[in-house]
Amino acid sequence: MSLLHDPEAQQPPRSGLLLLQVLIVALFFSLGLRFWYLQVHKVEEFTAKARGNQLRRVLIRADRGLIRDRHGLLLAENKPAYALTLVREDCEDLDATLSQVSQWTGRPLEEIAERFEQGRAKAKPFEAMVLVDDIPFDLLAVIESNSVFWPGLEIDVRPRREYPYRELLAHVLGYVSVADEEDMDNDPGLSSGDLVGKAGVELVFENRLRGTKGLRQLEVDVSGRILREEIVEEPQAGEHLTLAIDAELQAHAMAQLEGQAGAVVVMEPFSGQVLALVTQPSYDNNMFTTGLSQEQWASLRDDPRHPLQNRVIQSVYPPGSVWKVLMTACGLSSGLLQYSDRYHCPGSYRVGRRVFRCWRSGGHGTVDLMDGLVHSCDVYFYKLGEKLDVDRISEYAFASGFGAPTGIDLPHENGGLVPTREWKERVKGEPWQGGDTLNLSIGQGFTLVNPLQVARFLSALVNGGEILKPNILADAEREVLGELNLDNEDREFILQAMEDTVTRGTARRIYRPDARIGGKTGTAQVIRIGERRERMEDMPYEHRDHAWLASWGIKDDQAYVVVVMVEHGGHGSSGAGPVVKAMYDYLFPLD
Amino acid sequence: MTPVDRRLLAHVNWPLLGLTLILFGVGVLNLYSASGFRLEEGFALNPYYRKQMIWGLLGLGVMILFMVFNYRHIKIMAWPLFVLTIGLLIAVPFWGKTIGGAQRWLSLGFFNLQPSEVAKISVLFLAARILSGKPEKMGMWELIGILVVGFIPAGLIILQPDLGSGMNLLLLLGGIILYRGLKPNVWKVLIVVVPVVMWLFYSYGLKEYQQQRIKTFLNPGEFSQGAGYQIMQSKIAIGSGGLWGKGFLAGTQSQLRFLPERHTDFAVAVFGEEWGFVGSITLLSLFCLFLYSVFATARDAKDRFGSFLAAGVFFYFFWQILINMGMVLGLMPVVGIPLPFLSYGGSNAVVNFCLIGLVLNVSMRRYVFKE
Numbered sequence: 001m002s003l004l005h006d007p008e009a010q011q012p013p014r015s016g017l018l019l020l021q022v023l024i025v026a027l028f029f030s031l032g033l034r035f036w037y038l039q040v041h042k043v044e045e046f047t048a049k050a051r052g053n054q055l056r057r058v059l060i061r062a063d064r065g066l067i068r069d070r071h072g073l074l075l076a077e078n079k080p081a082y083a084l085t086l087v088r089e090d091c092e093d094l095d096a097t098l099s100q101v102s103q104w105t106g107r108p109l110e111e112i113a114e115r116f117e118q119g120r121a122k123a124k125p126f127e128a129m130v131l132v133d134d135i136p137f138d139l140l141a142v143i144e145s146n147s148v149f150w151p152g153l154e155i156d157v158r159p160r161r162e163y164p165y166r167e168l169l170a171h172v173l174g175y176v177s178v179a180d181e182e183d184m185d186n187d188p189g190l191s192s193g194d195l196v197g198k199a200g201v202e203l204v205f206e207n208r209l210r211g212t213k214g215l216r217q218l219e220v221d222v223s224g225r226i227l228r229e230e231i232v233e234e235p236q237a238g239e240h241l242t243l244a245i246d247a248e249l250q251a252h253a254m255a256q257l258e259g260q261a262g263a264v265v266v267m268e269p270f271s272g273q274v275l276a277l278v279t280q281p282s283y284d285n286n287m288f289t290t291g292l293s294q295e296q297w298a299s300l301r302d303d304p305r306h307p308l309q310n311r312v313i314q315s316v317y318p319p320g321s322v323w324k325v326l327m328t329a330c331g332l333s334s335g336l337l338q339y340s341d342r343y344h345c346p347g348s349y350r351v352g353r354r355v356f357r358c359w360r361s362g363g364h365g366t367v368d369l370m371d372g373l374v375h376s377c378d379v380y381f382y383k384l385g386e387k388l389d390v391d392r393i394s395e396y397a398f399a400s401g402f403g404a405p406t407g408i409d410l411p412h413e414n415g416g417l418v419p420t421r422e423w424k425e426r427v428k429g430e431p432w433q434g435g436d437t438l439n440l441s442i443g444q445g446f447t448l449v450n451p452l453q454v455a456r457f458l459s460a461l462v463n464g465g466e467i468l469k470p471n472i473l474a475d476a477e478r479e480v481l482g483e484l485n486l487d488n489e490d491r492e493f494i495l496q497a498m499e500d501t502v503t504r505g506t507a508r509r510i511y512r513p514d515a516r517i518g519g520k521t522g523t524a525q526v527i528r529i530g531e532r533r534e535r536m537e538d539m540p541y542e543h544r545d546h547a548w549l550a551s552w553g554i555k556d557d558q559a560y561v562v563v564v565m566v567e568h569g570g571h572g573s574s575g576a577g578p579v580v581k582a583m584y585d586y587l588f589p590l591d
Numbered sequence: 592m593t594p595v596d597r598r599l600l601a602h603v604n605w606p607l608l609g610l611t612l613i614l615f616g617v618g619v620l621n622l623y624s625a626s627g628f629r630l631e632e633g634f635a636l637n638p639y640y641r642k643q644m645i646w647g648l649l650g651l652g653v654m655i656l657f658m659v660f661n662y663r664h665i666k667i668m669a670w671p672l673f674v675l676t677i678g679l680l681i682a683v684p685f686w687g688k689t690i691g692g693a694q695r696w697l698s699l700g701f702f703n704l705q706p707s708e709v710a711k712i713s714v715l716f717l718a719a720r721i722l723s724g725k726p727e728k729m730g731m732w733e734l735i736g737i738l739v740v741g742f743i744p745a746g747l748i749i750l751q752p753d754l755g756s757g758m759n760l761l762l763l764l765g766g767i768i769l770y771r772g773l774k775p776n777v778w779k780v781l782i783v784v785v786p787v788v789m790w791l792f793y794s795y796g797l798k799e800y801q802q803q804r805i806k807t808f809l810n811p812g813e814f815s816q817g818a819g820y821q822i823m824q825s826k827i828a829i830g831s832g833g834l835w836g837k838g839f840l841a842g843t844q845s846q847l848r849f850l851p852e853r854h855t856d857f858a859v860a861v862f863g864e865e866w867g868f869v870g871s872i873t874l875l876s877l878f879c880l881f882l883y884s885v886f887a888t889a890r891d892a893k894d895r896f897g898s899f900l901a902a903g904v905f906f907y908f909f910w911q912i913l914i915n916m917g918m919v920l921g922l923m924p925v926v927g928i929p930l931p932f933l934s935y936g937g938s939n940a941v942v943n944f945c946l947i948g949l950v951l952n953v954s955m956r957r958y959v960f961k962e
Contacts, residue, residue: 012889012898013726016770020886020905027913028879032872034920038830039868046830053827054843221847227631 056126056218059191060231061158062211065238067173067201069247070275070474074164076173076202081160082135083193084143084153085128088120090224091152098131100150104143105132119192122184128156130193133178134290151224161195161202161289167282168251171310172243172410172472174200175288189213198288201241201472204409211238242474244273252586253278256579262566263311263451266583269459269552269561272468272478274408276583277452279311313408316416316448317565320522320572321376321506322550323443325494326457328373330396331384332490339493342368345379351434356382359523373497374505376521378442385441390432393440394420397447399485400460401467406452407481408470416453419446444525454550455563460484461491462552462559498552507549509577515555515588519580521572522548544568547575555588562587603658604954607884611932611947614877615647618858618932624839625854625861625935629846639854639935646937650944657948661956662897669716673740676713679706680747695751707756708942710744711907714760715946718767719899726895728772731780737768754801755927759910766906767899770889805924821851826921829863829871836867858933860919878912888954897953904946 038046067076084101091097098116102109112131119129135143140155147153161176163169176195184190189210196210197203214235219228246266253264257280266276283300292300300308309315331337347363349356358364358378364371372380385393397403403418417423419440421432439445452470460467467482484491498518501507507519524546547569552561562583569575622640679697683706688696696703721737722729729737741764749757773781793802828844837843842864844850853861863871882905889901908931915930917923929936931943 012892012895012902013728013770013772015728015772016902017886017890019769020882020889020902023909024879024882024886027882027909028875030922031875031913031916031920034922035829035863035868035871035875038826038920039832039863039871040834042830043833046827047833049827050831050844050849053824053849054847219847221629222849225631227629227847 052125053222054219056220057232058126058216058218060214060216060233060235061194062213062235063159063237064161064176064195064211065209065240067209067241067243069243069245069250070273071246071248072242073247075169075243075245075247077162077164078159079162080157081133082137082140083130083156083158084132084135085130085156085193086116087126087128087152087154087224088123089126089152091150097150097153101131101153104139105135107132118181122181123192127191128154128193130156130178133193134160156193158193159195163285163289165247165251166284166286168247168254169245170200170282170285171279171312172200172245172277173285174198174202174204174411175285176202177288178291195289199285200410201243203411205241205473209238209241212236244275244471244474244476245277246275249583249586250276250278252276253579253583254280254282256582257566260566260569261305261311262564262569262576262579263315264565264579264583265312265451265455265561265563266587267455267459267470267561267563269462269559272456272459272471273474273476274452274470274472275560277312277472279309281305281307283307310410310412311565311567312451313406313410313413314450316414316450317546317548317567318445318447318524319443319449319454320524320546320548321378321443322454322520322522322548322572323441323447323449324373324376324381325461325498325520325550326397326400326402327381327384327388327393327441328369328494328497329400329461329484329486329490330393331388332493333396333485333487334388334392336387337369337384339369342366343372343377343380343383345377347379349379349382349438351438354435356435356438370493370497370500373494373520374500376501376506381441382438385437386434388441390419390421390437390440393437394418396485399482400457401482402449402453402457406450406456406470408452409472409476413452414450416450417446417448443522451563451565454548455561458550458552458561458563461486461494462554462561464488465491495552502551506573507551507577509573510549510551510581510584512581512584512588514590515553515584517551517553517584519549519551521576522550523570523572524548526568541568544570545575547572549573549576549580551580551584553584553587558587560584560587599955602955602958604884604888604951607881607888607947607951607954610877610881610884611944614881614932617862617874617877618934619644619647620839621858621862621865621933622854622935624842624865625845625858627840627846628848634840634846637854642937643935643940646940647944650941653941654944654948654951657945658952658955660952662900662949662952663894665716665900666720666896669713669720672713673717673744676706676710676744677747679704679709680744682706683747683751695753705938707748707751707753707760708938710748711756711760711763711942712945714741714744714764715767715900715903715907718764719896719903722767722771723895723899728774729768729777730774731777734768734773734777737764749796752798754797758926759907759928762910763903763907766910767903770899770902770906804926821857821925822918822921824850825857825860825919828857828860829920832864832867832871834868836863836865836870839865841865854935856915856925856927856929856934857919858935859916859930862933863919875916882909882912885950888950888957891957892953893957897956901950901953904950907946908943
């Protein structure tokens with residue numbers, strides 16, 4: 001009993017004991033529930049995050065395919081270049097790093113900051129973003145030796161595209177440049193610093209040249225040190241391409257047009273392969289791969305001779321008398337024209353109140369079809385045109401591959417224009433008139449063609465009537481797009497007439513005894529000069545006529561179509577003839 | 592020293608002693624993993640686990656010292672020890688050693704004494720002595736008296752500055768007060784006064800970086816670096832452990848050092864990552880059983896003083912487990928409070944063993960009067 005009165009013997013406070021028990025239970029359930037939430041309920045989310053910490057995936061660049069000419073000459077190759085890149089997650093002081101880069105390279109800070117901002121939006125975590133593309137070698141050593149002080153900065157060796165022949169094939173090869181924001185938006189396969197084709201073969205065959213990137217998986221610790229790496233996916237190099245182009249032939253043609261503006265096409269009529277595709281003046285496409293300055297770009301764009309223009313496919317001209325070959329074919333196939341049809345040429349032809357002149361003011365006298373073509377008598381074809389009329393002519397022209405792109409694998413081809421009644425009503429707001437038909441008959445007026453269309457039409461005459469896709473790749477499949485509506489007898493007649501043009505007509509300049517050569521000259525008027533024609537030398541350059549010479553040559557088992565167009569070259573024979581002749585001298589060398 | 596009675600030895604609280612040794616063993620094992628990190632080739636170790644083992648052996652020795660004398664003598668020692676502690680705390684700003692930017696240590700030649708650790712023990716002794724004096728619930732004046740006694744050392748520690756230890760001390764004191772119980776009218780006053788005091792403390796008592804931690808806790812997404820980053824990495828470590836864990840020494844968050852403070856405050860995250868939910872619940876259960884043993888001692892003590900001593904030790908461990916694990920699990924702000932047995936720390940380990948020795952002391956003398 002006495003124990004009960006001893007304060008020291010009292011039982012401990014009941015509420016206190018209850019409190020301790022409640023606390024133990026609460027501790028167990030609150031923390032236990034939290035462990036369950038994190039480790040069971042959210043395990044996938046946190047496992048993914050742990051892997052994201054531990055593993056970095058890095059793309060492995062694939063080598064871009066090389067481009068060679070038909071004899072294996074390297075036309076586009078990859079050279080190593082040293083780019084300065086930044087991994088933003090590893091960078092400690094971004095502002096200081098960017099201004100250090102600016103100080104090293106001498107480029108303005110705004111430019112580097114802008115490049116960084118552009119890349120930042122697209123970059124995947126831990127992806128290296130390119131700040132400066134091409135670091136010169138001496139600067140490389142400085143940056144390397146200081147790199148420990150600037151975490152995140154890395155020198156990245158990446159290929160630079162180089163075109164050793166520069167101007168020679170700029171329009172065929174095109175160029176690559178570093179993918180910009182728009183490219184990356186449109187193509188998820190591109191990342192900062194990648195090269196992408198922007199023109200020519202580089203653009204059209206981008207998918208074959210690019211290859212597929214590989215994937216490397218890195219295991220890193222918190223300071224970004226790589227502990228282990230493995231290649232998850234090997235990169236696949238892009239495909240090498242071999243062009244149909246013969247670079248030496250191309251260089252030869254290029255030299256013939258030196259100092260002039262114009263185009264040369266050499267095509268194999270039976271295979272459809274394009275051996276030379278020359279346009280002058282040209283530009284150095286290497287300028288674009290290293291990044292063009294504003295001034296360089298402005299001077300190229302504003303050059304009055306338009307060096308960026310690919311005159312073989314992007315420029316269209318009136319075909320001039322070359323068109324008479326098509327007129328003949330159209331006439332013969334329609335049955336409205338016979339070999340024996342004779343017309344009298346007094347030197348001019350009157351329709352209503354307008355007088356249409358023949359190029360020879362004295363006239364050709366009475367001529368048959370053969371002589372009309374050989375001597376390129378305008379009056380003969382005025383009369384033929386009237387007989388055939390515009391509908392028949394334009395329909396035949398379309399069917400022969402004019403008025404639409406040839407489909408060659410080069411970008412931005414201009415298909416030219418074959419006028420029709422509807423076209424004139426729609427575009428000019430006027431009805432078709434008789435005079436329009438006469439102009440159409442001699443390849444003047446509204447008609448516009450590109451040199452490649454002419455080459456393909458001639459190829460069809462030579463190869464038996466097949467309208468082929470002109471191929472720029474050596475291994476491309478021969479593709480027949482259409483058939484000339486012309487029987488073999490008539491086709492042979494036209495070839496004979498073209499051969500006669502070379503032996504005794506307007507294209508005598510390109511004659512050679514050791515080969516069968518056919519040709520047709522053309523002189524495309526740039527401006528209407530009224531009644532009297534001035535001598536070429538008296539006219540300003542930009543008013544002078546364009547000179548055409550479309551030809552084919554066959555010797556032994558070789559056959560070529562050579563089409564030359566010289567802008568403001570004057571008469572077809574004198575302006576384009578020497579170039580064509582030089583081409584055959586190369587193609588059919590005398591032993 | 593009184594010779595140890597045979598009967599006393601028979602009544603040693605073996606479950607509590609066993610749980611203590613198991614938890615200590617788990618802690619050293621986990622520290623072994625938390626000391627390591629992966630290199631390109633193989634594995635490197637810091638010597639933390641070995642140091643902890645040495646401290647633990649030392650602690651076991653001190654624990655036996657705290658067991659053998661009759662705890663009733665503490666009643667006489669309580670006040671002198673308290674005065675000595677205040678003296679040591681006052682000495683710290685004048686002669687203290689500065690380690691890691693904070694002046695918390697007194698050099699005693701052969702080892703560095705942390706007076707704030709001594710303060711925990713002396714406040715526990717004094718609070719147990721004062722509060723066990725009467726059986727009824729506490730009135731207002733009694734509460735104010737004990738708070739004044741507690742706030743003197745707590746204030747000195749917070750000024751060092753060591754907010755964690757200071758808070759620990761106050762929580763320990765608060766726990767013992769709650770164990771005793773408060774009169775209803777005192778509760779009414781506290782409900783009004785405590786929020787005001789806490790707000791005043793937050794606004795004027797905390798340094799800016801300390802306020803920042805609380806803000807970070809309330810809005811973790813806004814701060815991806817610093818404390819928010821630590822909590823995030825800790826949650827990733829625990830969460831990615833899954834049900835069964837990644838295996839001993841195989842935790843990527845820990846071995847690749849994404850987890851900060853992994854051998855000290857965040858040690859349990861290493862454990863959670865490598866042993867998974869099963870391991871975490873097992874560890875949590877061990878801690879709860881350990882607390883239950885201490886609770887049982889408080890319940891069965893032969894006198895109120897012993898009961899209050901055990902209750903004080905209960906709260907000493909309870910708060911640390913709750914706050915540390917709550918922090919590591921992302922339930923509480925980041926405060927530098929270690930987890931008993933798992934976190935690396937020498938003097939902390941010794942104090943833990945002292946207090947367990949005290950509980951064993953109370954426990955083995957529970958039958959003496961009843962017989």
